[in-house]
Amino acid sequence: MPTPPKRKRNERKTLTNRIDRNYSTYVRRSDANPTTGLAKCYTCDHTAHWSRLDAGHFQSRAKLATRWHLDKGHPWSGPQPINCRAQCKRCNMRGGEQYRFAKAIDQEFGPGTAQAIEEEAAQSCRRTLQELRDLDATLRDLVKDQDRRHD
Numbered sequence: 001m002p003t004p005p006k007r008k009r010n011e012r013k014t015l016t017n018r019i020d021r022n023y024s025t026y027v028r029r030s031d032a033n034p035t036t037g038l039a040k041c042y043t044c045d046h047t048a049h050w051s052r053l054d055a056g057h058f059q060s061r062a063k064l065a066t067r068w069h070l071d072k073g074h075p076w077s078g079p080q081p082i083n084c085r086a087q088c089k090r091c092n093m094r095g096g097e098q099y100r101f102a103k104a105i106d107q108e109f110g111p112g113t114a115q116a117i118e119e120e121a122a123q124s125c126r127r128t129l130q131e132l133r134d135l136d137a138t139l140r141d142l143v144k145d146q147d148r149r150h151d
Helices: 011-030 089-093 095-109 113-121 129-150
Strands: 038-040 047-049 054-057 071-074 078-080 084-087
Touching (some): 011 084, 054 095, 078 129, 095 113
Antiparallel strands (some): 071 078
16 A cells, blocks of 8 residues: 655745744844844843843734834844844743833833834734745845854
8 A cells, every 4th residue: 555645844834933933043143242142131131142042022922913023123233123032031931021021112112112012913914925935035134144244
């Protein structure tokens, strides 16, 4: 009896996993010093190498409208993650320290920014496969650019 063909992995799932991995790297490295690789937790004073920190979300990853949120940023620094920042494991496992996260967002980006992210997160969002492919390509390019700057 012939063996049944292997089921192809769902492209949406594959893209989502790759985007999550590259987004996490991009977020944590964006908050790090390019020379030392050290980054400060966004919600406390803990400092560690970016690879030992989490990519902590202000609004949950389950809220797809803001899961991979990137602001336009600046030409010299690239797109800026706002909903997701480098966080120590302790803060991230304590619900992301959402109150402190909101205060830090408003302090850095202006009053009302955290509220705007909360409202955006409440929106329904289902990305097409093409949108996921485009986001995947963008994030791969951003991480490659960080590789050049950090090496």
